[in-house]
Amino acid sequence: MTSGTVLTGSYFDSVALMAAAVQLRKLPGVQDVALVMATATNKAILHSAGMLLPSFAGAKDEDLLVAVIADNGDAAAAALGAVDDALRGGGPSLPPDAPRTLHGGVAALPSASLALISVAGRFAADEALDALRLGLHVMIFSDNVPLEREVELKHLARNRGLLLMGPDCGSAIINGAPLGFANVVRRGSVGIVAASGTGLQEVSTIVSNQGAGISQALGTGGRDTLREVGGIMFLEALRLLTDDAATAVIVLIAKAPDTEVVPLISRAARRSDKPVVTAFLGVSHDGPGPWAFSATTLEEAGIAAATLAKGDDVSAIPQILAARRSEMKAIAASIRPSLAPSQRFVRGLFSGGTLRGEAASIMMPLVGSFAGDLRRSASAERASAPRGGMHSLVDLGADEFTVGRPHPMIDYSLRCRRLVQEARDPGVAVILMDVVLGYGAHPDPAGELAPAIQDAQRIASEGGRTLPIVVSVTGTAADPQRLPSVQDALREAGAVVAPSNAAASYLAATIAAGRDA
Amino acid sequence: MSTELFDRPLSVVNVGIPWFCDGIRAAGAEAIQVDWRPPALPPNVMAAFARHAERITAANQEAVSRILSARPRLVTLGRALDLIPGMTPDTILHAGPPIAWPRMCGPMQGAVMGALLYERRAGTVEEARDLAASGAIRFSPCHDHASVGPMAGIISASMPVFVVRNDEVGAQAFCTMNEGLGKVLRYGAYSPEVIQRLDWMADLLFPVLAEAVKALGGIDLRAIIAQALHMGDEVHNRNRAATSLFLRILAPAIVETAARDAAAEVLRFIDGNDHFFLNLSMASCKVSLDSARGIPSSSVVVAMARNGTEFGVQASGTGSAWFTAPAPVPDALFFPGFSKADANPDIGDSAITETAGLGGFAIAAAPAIVQFVGGAARDAVGYTLAMYEITAAEHTAYRIPGLDFRGTPVGIDLVKVARTGLQPFIDTGVAHREPGIGQVGAGVVRAPIEPFLAAARALAFALEPTLKES
Incomplete structure (x- = not known):
């Protein structure tokens, strides 16, 4: 049952609301809690999540909406009664003389x-x-x-x-300082311009883990390379890196940049005497630009940039990538025989939209089509319900899933729940997940995921199946969560840990496709 | 584009998610967290301010430059009826925004009755009450007559007043002399001892001071205030240093111009009243702020005042309109035997000091009275620092030693109040809610935000008559 209340004229920062929602969701009998300010946008999101109550209709922007889905009336009432305390507990306290404005x-x-x-x-x-x-x-x-x-x-x-x-703009690194969601990477000579936050995180960590380093990593926001914006800041950032003495190699990352914007970027890149690596994801052919290397995945871009930064020849890059693929193929071959004939489908549970996109572009040629756009579903819970008979890659960071709850990089509860649900489906061959480390992200993702991984594999095993769970971890050894510790803990829980999102995607697809691709 | 971003250490102002500071600081860079809140007015009104930002800023610069260049000087004393514009024998001026007799709070009614007894318009308390309620007496805000009054702020026709002149523009402001603490008219007391003291002030204090000031050729009040801020006063709730400085200047002239006994009596009276300077501080602030009135498009506040029932605000760009909300009851330290239950809602024109960048806005200069704000000097500093966020300028004459002689925050900006939701911070005395009892405590109060938002909204509609109510 869904119930709720309107708290009039009580503004809370969304961070405080999220922290409170996490707390309330832990109460017994409570399935989901949304705490949002009553803006039109938030009401629409609540509506799509099936949590918009009739009593919310008259609420104004400055009112707080509380919606609870609970097993019974008592549990709902208890959750609603605990809202005040949860809100008071949320958020760090500031010194009394903290400035109030910019x-x-x-x-x-x-x-x-x-x-x-x-x-x-x-x-x-x-x-x-x-x-x-x-x-x-x-x-x-x-x-x-x-x-x-x-x-x-x-x-x-x-x-x-x-x-x-x-x-x-979810992520940037300036003068070595992580901004927003960002990783602790080596300092070095690779400069990044990215119209994608998780793209920036994936490439910067790969560069760092390959032994090269980052000079500056600048984000532009995903819309910068749309026609309407015309790449204004993408071009400015590229110029900054061109002029920056500490930058020797430049990586450009964008999701489907506009066809009118790409030539502008090419022209600007031509003015730079530094090698430029592109990862224009979702662009089938970005033309014979002035690029030192034109990558189709974030992994390729990261490896290419690291190779160039270390002074090695770009001709070595295909070999490195081929070696990695053989490694993944060998792992797939060792797993594949243990799967039941019913196990045919990939289920991807992503926290990063760009990582989901990268996975889709890698997997499509190997496994064929995916379930349709889940964003159109009326209810997030329904959208996130298992879909038999199809491959699917879900971005749990999409708006419908983040209503009144933190981003899945911070809050793993939805992913854990969904993981266990998928394990019951005899059609699922492999589950694919990304884990993103760094500042901003959850302090202990393995601690959150490990019990769910074990539950999922136990459920599958009770059904007479083996369920491979393939995970990639975006991060570095210097991140607060420490990459090797997270990888070890996930392996120990029963996951197969791949070295990158691209490698994990390739591995999962190869397992599901059941043939050497 | 310059590359200076990469050439010096990163230093970040973080507006929003607090833990973003962690990674920045771990990398050895600097970060400061802003305790951000959403604007207190709807987006369409805030957008109107953004569209007219340059016009507003220019008007505000004009307003604050007039406030900062004011040179308040005590030039003389005289009778209210002879000097105050619009004063008549039947007029009684009061603190705060306009209010009719039936809605006046207890202390203000008490002070009005006391004034009628003092004026010999009534022989008894009952007669005074009947006369006040009869409609024969015209009540009008001090502020509308170039005047200010502490607490009830009552000025009647024959009361002597200080004349403070802004030499820069030649304008004048008026205020009564401070009676001291205890049972006093401004706190609503009207017993015979109150009237006797007022009589003594008119008969002896007034002529002695008038002669001395004349002999001195006037007294520079701006210089006294500037020095007093360096000596632990904020010239609202603490006036000990300013009163002492005033007395130092005045004493030789009094001795030279008055009879020996009268001189001793006057000097002892002023010395015994730490708040004697308050009324001069208020008149100085009034005459400075009045010079900034009536500048189109300016969002600078020129008056905050309370009548014990309502809190009122006037702004430069919104003409003579008062914007009001119910007056709050202050958080205070109460004298023994009294509690918040006895407290009258906030009252008095003395918030003119905060309006001019003194009082609560300068409380960082007054560590001696920090028990009003939590007990630590650091708390006082915090309150002053917060006020910089809602003001248009820093004072060029009034500076705070503890903030490395930074000028006090001056010129409350309606737009900034709306943007931050931050309420002006006021030092205040607390009157008993019943007439005739007097002061029961002192403390601080946050101005209610509604009058500022209403004034800001009025300014937005003045800037853009086609603006739609959201």
Whole structure:
């Protein structure tokens, strides 16, 4: 049953709301809890999640909506009764004299060079405008900023010689400092421009783990390479890296950049005498650009950049990739015989949209089509229900799944639940998951996933099946979670750990396809 | 695009998710967390401010430059009826926004009755109450007559007043002399001892001070305030240093111009009243802020005042309109035997000091009174620092030693109040809710935000008459 309440005129930061929701979801008999401010966007999301109650209709932006799905009325009432306490407990306390505005922040920290903005999207553009007027470079982590505001801000930034990363820029590394969701990578000579946050994380960690390092990793937000924005900041970031003495190799990452924008990027790249590696994902053919290497996956891009940075020849790259594929094929061959004939399908449970995209592009040629776009489903819970008879790759970081709950990189509960559900399906051949480490991400992902992996494999085994669970971990040994520890713990729980998302995708597809690809 | 971003250590202002600071700091870079809140007005109104940002900023610069260049000087003393514009024998001026007799709080009604007894318009308390309620007396805010009054703020026709002149523009402001603590008219007391003291002030204190000020050729109040801030005053709840400085300047002139006994009596009275300077501080602030009135598009607040029932705000760009909300009851330290239950809602024109960047806005300069704000000097610093976020400028004459002589935050900006939801912070005295009892405590109060939001909204509609109510 679904029940809820409206708390009028009580603003809470979304982070506090998420923390409170996580706490409430742990109560007995409670299936799901959404705590969101009553904006039109949030109401639409609640609606699509089947959690929009009639009593929410009159609520205004500054009201707080609480929706609870529980086994019974008592559990729901208990959860609603605990909302106040949960909200009070949420969020770290600030010193009483913490500045209340960007201006106050700059007054207190006169050396400030960059504003990192992660307030709700409808407020983010005004904050960014203030930051630019104060002469600060800006990273807007927030999403839901109107496109026309993005264009306006980026024009202003360019005119003032400032960098404006975002909106929806999840990750960056500047002067070695991780911004937003980012990893602790070696410093080095590879500079990254990325219109994708997880793309930036995957490539920067691969470069670092290959023994090379990152000079600067700049994000632009996913929309920068759309026609409407015209790659304004992508081009500015590329120019910054071209001029940066510490950068020797440049990697450009974008999901399906617009056909009008790609030539602009080519022209700018031509002006650089540094080798440029591209990973324009979802572009079948990006033309004979001035690229040192044109990668089709993030893994290729990372390996290529590391190879170039170390002064090795690019001709070595295909061999490195081929070696990795043979390794994956060998693992697939050892797993494949233990599968039952019914086990034919891949189920991908992703936290990173770009990683899901990379997986799809690698797997499509091997396994054929996937279940349709799950975003259109009326209910997130229904969308996330097992789908027999098809391959599917779900991005649990999509809006429908993150209503009133933290991103799956922070909160593994939905993924764990879904993992156990999939294990009951005799048609599932292999489960594929990404785990993203670094600042911003969950402090102990293996601790969250390990029990669910064990449960899933036990359930499959009770059904007379072996269930391979393939996991890739985006991270480094220097991340707070420590890559080797996470990998070991996942292996110990029963997962097969692949060296990259691309390798994991290839491995999972090879297992499911049942043939050497 | 410049590459200076890469050439110096990264230093981040983090607005939003607090734990983003962790990774930045772990990498050895600097980060500061902003305790951000959403704007207190709807997006369409905030967008109007953004569209007119340059116009507003220019108007505000004009407003604060007038406030900062004001040179308040005590030039003389005189009778209210002779000096205050619009004053008549039947007029009684009061603190705060306009209010009619029936809605006045206890202490204000008490002070009005006391004034009518003092004016000999009534012989008894009952007669005074009947006269006040009869409609024969015209009540009007001090602020509408170039005047200010602490607490009840009552000024009647024959009361002597200080005349503070802003030499920069020639304008004047008026305020009564401070009676001291205990049972006093401004806290609503009207017993015979109250009236006797007022009589003494008119008969002896007034002529002695008037002669001395005349002999001195006036007294520079801006210089006294600037020095007092370096000596632990914020010239609202603490005036000990300013009163001492005032007395130092005045004493020789009093001795030279007054009879020996009268001189001793006056000097002893001023010395015994730490708050004697408060009324001069208020008049200085009033005359400075009045010079910034009526600048189109300016979002600078020119008056915050309370009548014990309502809290009122006036802004430069919104004409003579008062924007009001119910006055809050202060958080206070109460005198023995009293509690918050006895407290009247906030009252008085003394918030003019905060409006001018003093009082609660300068509390970092007054460590001696930090028990009002939590007991630690650090708390006081925090309150002052927060006020920089809602003000248009830093004072060029009034500076705070403990903040490395940073100018006090001055010129409350309606737009910034709306943007941050941050309420102005006011030092205040607390009156008993019943007339005739007097002061029961002192403390601090946050201004209610509604009048500022209403004023901001009015300004937005003045800037854009076609703006739609969301």
